[in-house]
Amino acid sequence: MEATxxxxxxxLIKALKMSNLAFAKSIDKSSSTINYISDGKxxxxxxxxxxxxxVYPNVSRDxxxxxxxxxxxxxxxxxxxxxxxxxxxxxxxxxxxxKGLLAEKQSxxxxxxxxxxxxxxxxxxxxxxxxxxxxxxxxxxTPFQVIQGAELGWVFKKFGS
Numbered sequence: 001m002e003a004t005x006x007x008x009x010x011x012l013i014k015a016l017k018m019s020n021l022a023f024a025k026s027i028d029k030s031s032s033t034i035n036y037i038s039d040g041k042x043x044x045x046x047x048x049x050x051x052x053x054x055v056y057p058n059v060s061r062d063x064x065x066x067x068x069x070x071x072x073x074x075x076x077x078x079x080x081x082x083x084x085x086x087x088x089x090x091x092x093x094x095x096x097x098x099k100g101l102l103a104e105k106q107s108x109x110x111x112x113x114x115x116x117x118x119x120x121x122x123x124x125x126x127x128x129x130x131x132x133x134x135x136x137x138x139x140x141x142t143p144f145q146v147i148q149g150a151e152l153g154w155v156f157k158k159f160g161s
Contacts, residue, residue: 006040008064008071013038015071016056026086027051 002008013023013034024034029048037044044052053061062068 003067004040005043005065005067006037008067009034009044010038012052012056012059012064012071022086022090025090027055 002011013020016023018026020034020038021031024031027048028051033048036042037048049064052059052064058072060069060071060073063071
């Protein structure tokens with residue numbers, strides 16, 4: 001068992017199977033505050049201790065403050081429902097963010113497909129033009145200007161047209 005409150009806080013975070021960052025977020029404090037305490041550079045403030053005991057009511061105050069007794073109270077289960085709740089909320093937010101990014105990616109793919117189809121129609125060849133044909137027709141030597149269409153993304157326009 002650790003002799004200092006800083007060491008006991010480090011033990012508590014390990015027992016909760018959390019990183020300093022996750023623990024800090026769970027008690028609504030900055031990670032730098034928890035790192036500062038964990039590194040032994042300062043003692044936890046009253047606000048930090050109050051947050052710990054509010055979020056984790058099963059943590060023994062005697063143990064954390066004075067090093068006496070067990071880490072967790074006997075009457076409360078040693079599982080961390082608050083920590084689990086925080087992790088579930090965090091996972092839910094990540095899932096929502098992932099779904100949004102996936103939908104955005106799909107939208108971009110559809111836009112690019114539309115641009116490709118539009119360009120094929122401009123060329124008059126739905127199957128596309130092989131590179132050898134493009135070079136032999138001199139299309140690569142023709143100056144083009146890039147313009148942005150309202151709904152089609154990037155479109156190429158021949159100068160002088």
